[in-house]
Amino acid sequence: MDINNNSKDTFNNINNNVLIALIDKLEENNTLSKDEWICLLINRNKEIMDYLFKKAVSVRKKHYGNDIYIRGLLEFTNICKNNCLYCGIRRDNSNAERYRLSKDDILSCCEEGYEMGFRTFVLQGGEDPYFNDDKIMEIISAIKNRFPDTALTLSIGEKSYESYKAYYDAGADRYLLRHETADTEHYNKLHPSSMSLDNRIKCLYNLKEIGYQVGAGFMVGSPYQTVETLYKDMKFLSELKPEMIGIGPFITHKDTPFKDEKSGTLEETLYLLGLIRLILPKVLLPATTALGTISDKGRELGILAGANVVMPNLSPKNVRNKYLLYNNKISTNEEAIEGLNNLKIRVNSIGYNIVTDRGDHKDFIS
Numbered sequence: 332m333d334i335n336n337n338s339k340d341t342f343n344n345i346n347n348n349v350l351i352a353l354i355d356k357l358e359e360n361n362t363l364s365k366d367e368w369i370c371l372l373i374n375r376n377k378e379i380m381d382y383l384f385k386k387a388v389s390v391r392k393k394h395y396g397n398d399i400y401i402r403g404l405l406e407f408t409n410i411c412k413n414n415c416l417y418c419g420i421r422r423d424n425s426n427a428e429r430y431r432l433s434k435d436d437i438l439s440c441c442e443e444g445y446e447m448g449f450r451t452f453v454l455q456g457g458e459d460p461y462f463n464d465d466k467i468m469e470i471i472s473a474i475k476n477r478f479p480d481t482a483l484t485l486s487i488g489e490k491s492y493e494s495y496k497a498y499y500d501a502g503a504d505r506y507l508l509r510h511e512t513a514d515t516e517h518y519n520k521l522h523p524s525s526m527s528l529d530n531r532i533k534c535l536y537n538l539k540e541i542g543y544q545v546g547a548g549f550m551v552g553s554p555y556q557t558v559e560t561l562y563k564d565m566k567f568l569s570e571l572k573p574e575m576i577g578i579g580p581f582i583t584h585k586d587t588p589f590k591d592e593k594s595g596t597l598e599e600t601l602y603l604l605g606l607i608r609l610i611l612p613k614v615l616l617p618a619t620t621a622l623g624t625i626s627d628k629g630r631e632l633g634i635l636a637g638a639n640v641v642m643p644n645l646s647p648k649n650v651r652n653k654y655l656l657y658n659n660k661i662s663t664n665e666e667a668i669e670g671l672n673n674l675k676i677r678v679n680s681i682g683y684n685i686v687t688d689r690g691d692h693k694d695f696i697s
């Protein structure tokens with residue numbers, strides 16, 4: 332994260348007692364003033380991180396005990412009409428080997444996942460025009476008819492209100508659409524001019540209005556991110572109150588305009604996970620694949636910082652290494668479905684349990 336020079340001068344070297352008081356205040360009120368946020372965001376250190384993680388874990392335990400929810404992730408197409416500057420499956424990356432899964436492929440992955448205990452499936456993909464509303468609704472209905480006790484999450488980008496409503500009526504329960512950054516200038520540096528923050532935010536509010544459990548989020552350490560843009564992210568999340576928040580480190584991809592940028596760090600991602608848990612105590616917060624990619628123990632550390640969701644990959648083996656949003660994306664045993672037992676052991680070893688449950692947000696009455 333770049334720190335804006337003015338902020339750095341004003342808020343640097345704050346005593347840990349002040350920071351501890353701010354964390355206590357955040358826990359109590361779930362919000363802070365702009366200056367307080369900037370102060371906390373700038374002055375990260377080991378002692379403060381440990382203090383924050385203890386708070387975040389106890390808040391999470393109050394609502395979710397030691398339960399960790401699993402979501403079966405199906406990356407069903409890597410074809411995308413968008414050209415986001417950070418993303419390895421962006422339209423202009425001619426080195427990406429493109430694929431689409433058929434409805435039958437998707438259903439057989441769900442079948443396998445269901446047998447292993449998955450009760451949430453996440454359909455994620457590029458914005459692929461081939462999957463028009465009819466095709467998406469057909470897939471949703473097929474999954475929900477075959478596995479009525481599961482929740483279905485979509486993560487297929489920006490659509491009209493009518494399309495979102497049609498997917499919801501067909502049976503989709505949740506929708507993940509990271510806002511990416513709540514600062515317009517920053518948004519415009521990460522995306523082509525055909526995309527806008529206003530539309531992204533409008534989509535998120537539309538999804539809420541329709542009745543979805545909604546997920547927002549952003550990449551930690553994305554190019555041009557500053558403490559000011561992060562403050563706006565925190566504020567935006569407090570206002571939107573999403574049921575899910577996906578944050579993970581930005582990781583460079585060799586075939587994107589950001590190939591020479593620095594990736595985000597484990598430390599900063601963990602810190603933000605802890606802070607987000609205090610803003611929204613009941614939020615469903617994944618320890619993401621990107622976090623597992625930058626560190627072998629990223630998933631466990633994410634849980635110990637306040638996360639309570641992991642999303643193993645259910646996609647067929649032959650496409651898993653083609654959904655490459657960033658370099659060196661993990662597709663290890665623990666990441667993939669075959670490694671669910673290993674994942675359970677890892678999660679147990681830090682005192683948590685993977686549960687077979689839809690894992691809805693605690694306040695959510697569907």
Ligand code: SAM
Binds near residue numbers: 456489550581621657
């Ligand atoms: N097309 C859908 C959308 O726009 O929401 C879903 C797919 S998109 C690839 C899923 C998420 O991947 C994005 O929201 C973005 O935050 C993340 N992502 C893309 N490129 C990344 C990178 N280089 N490092 C880390 N995360 C990345």
